[in-house]
Amino acid sequence: MTEDATLALVAAAGVDDLDVEILGRLAALVDAADPVPEGLVESIGLALTMEVLHAELAELHLVGEPALAVRADETSIEAGTITFTTDVLTVMISVHHENDRVRVDGWAAPAGELVVELHHGGHVETTTSDEDGRFAFVELERGPARLVLRRASDPTMPVVTPQIEL
Amino acid sequence: MSDDLVEPVDTALRGQGEGLADQAARAVVAYRDGDRAPMAALVQVMTPLLWHTVRAQGAGTEQAQDIVQNVWLALVREIDTIRDPRATLQWTLVTAKRAAWRAVRRSREEAARTDSDEAATSWLTAPADELPDARALRDERDRVLWDHVRSLPERCRRLLGLVAMVDRPDYAVVSQALGMPVGSIGPTRGRCLAKLRVSLASDPSWSMS
Numbered sequence: 001m002t003e004d005a006t007l008a009l010v011a012a013a014g015v016d017d018l019d020v021e022i023l024g025r026l027a028a029l030v031d032a033a034d035p036v037p038e039g040l041v042e043s044i045g046l047a048l049t050m051e052v053l054h055a056e057l058a059e060l061h062l063v064g065e066p067a068l069a070v071r072a073d074e075t076s077i078e079a080g081t082i083t084f085t086t087d088v089l090t091v092m093i094s095v096h097h098e099n100d101r102v103r104v105d106g107w108a109a110p111a112g113e114l115v116v117e118l119h120h121g122g123h124v125e126t127t128t129s130d131e132d133g134r135f136a137f138v139e140l141e142r143g144p145a146r147l148v149l150r151r152a153s154d155p156t157m158p159v160v161t162p163q164i165e166l
Numbered sequence: 167m168s169d170d171l172v173e174p175v176d177t178a179l180r181g182q183g184e185g186l187a188d189q190a191a192r193a194v195v196a197y198r199d200g201d202r203a204p205m206a207a208l209v210q211v212m213t214p215l216l217w218h219t220v221r222a223q224g225a226g227t228e229q230a231q232d233i234v235q236n237v238w239l240a241l242v243r244e245i246d247t248i249r250d251p252r253a254t255l256q257w258t259l260v261t262a263k264r265a266a267w268r269a270v271r272r273s274r275e276e277a278a279r280t281d282s283d284e285a286a287t288s289w290l291t292a293p294a295d296e297l298p299d300a301r302a303l304r305d306e307r308d309r310v311l312w313d314h315v316r317s318l319p320e321r322c323r324r325l326l327g328l329v330a331m332v333d334r335p336d337y338a339v340v341s342q343a344l345g346m347p348v349g350s351i352g353p354t355r356g357r358c359l360a361k362l363r364v365s366l367a368s369d370p371s372w373s374m375s
Contacts, residue, residue: 006364007357007360007361007364008360010355010360010363010364011354011355011356011357011359011360012354012355013354013355013360014353014354014355015334015337015351015352015353015354015355015359018363019355019359019363020334022311022359022362022363022366023326023329023330024330025307025308025311026311026315026326026327026330027330027331028304028308029303029308029311029312029315030218030327030330030331031214034217034218034221036213036214036217037227037231040213040217040231040234040235041209041210041213043231043235044209044213044234044235044238045206045209047235047238047239048202048205048206048209048238048239048242051239051242051243052202052242
């Protein structure tokens with residue numbers, strides 16, 4: 001049988017279990033060769049959430065030190081304070097680098113309990129501010145992050161900060 | 167003997183026919199009804215397929231992330247205009263592929279002017295010592311497979327690499343969305359998978375491993 005005829009015959013046969021095994025192995029190899037970037041799924045989720053909330057979304061504006069928005073020098077211990085503001089909420093955060101870990105302390109006004117989410121490298125950490133509007137995240141990895149703050153008075157209308165580089 | 171054993175078996179059997187296309191259809195219908203959880207789950211399982219689809223067109227990593235995100239945004243923005251939810255998987259793949267193709271063409275035009283070509287990806291084409299990471303090769307069989315895949319024509323490499331991202335019920339949809347009727351996989355093997363099988367069968371190190 002010619003090579004072409006063999007190929008046509010093999011091509012016309014049904015997909016079998018060995019084909020499925022081969023494709024399964026290939027999937028793992030392709031994923032390893034070019035993995036989906038960490039955080040992509042999470043940032044798509046956030047983008048879709050923001051799309052739903054489009055009309056109500058309050059994007060905070062940076063009024064503090066813009067230097068915090070750029071990557072800090074890897075070896076130095078950086079501390080910075082940054083303020084975001086909207087009509088309904090003002091948020092101040094300070095960022096401390098301790099070796100390769102990051103701590104974020106925040107304070108929101110007007111005072112009141114807030115659910116605060118930190119969207120960061122593919123996962124979301126959630127905390128609640130105390131009655132004075134204070135909250136903290138500790139032992140964070142470096143990298144881009146974003147805060148989403150939900151007020152008890154209007155939980156469907158979150159306040160979302162621009163992305164900051166921790 | 168309790169009847170408890172019956173239910174999981176039944177569920178497993180029903181699950182066999184369930185592919186991404188079905189899951190995507192259900193997510194679209196649920197989303198229109200105000201339930202967004204199935205869409206969030208779909209983003210988790212389908213983003214890898216979209217990622218590799220866009221990368222296979224030659225998009226750079228930054229560019230590819232924007233494109234994949236925009237495909238999802240386009241889907242929810244146009245969700246009320248989708249007449250047949252069962253076509254959702256096909257729609258997203260074609261949208262991703264076209265967007266990537268346009269973006270790559272634009273950046274190649276720019277690269278031609280600036281003499282940099284960072285955007286070009288070597289997806290499935292790089293030398294064996296570079297990709298994939300040696301740790302990803304679990305055994306000899308993986309290494310042999312990778313060598314044979316790399317020796318296939320580029321169109322077949324892409325097709326197999328992307329079809330590999332889904333389960334059997336979705337092979338045909340992925341093949342068709344990539345515009346590869348001759349290579350189309352499922353229910354028959356098609357020419358690309360056949361070429362790989364013939365080439366593996368002729369390699370003693372494959373049958374030995």
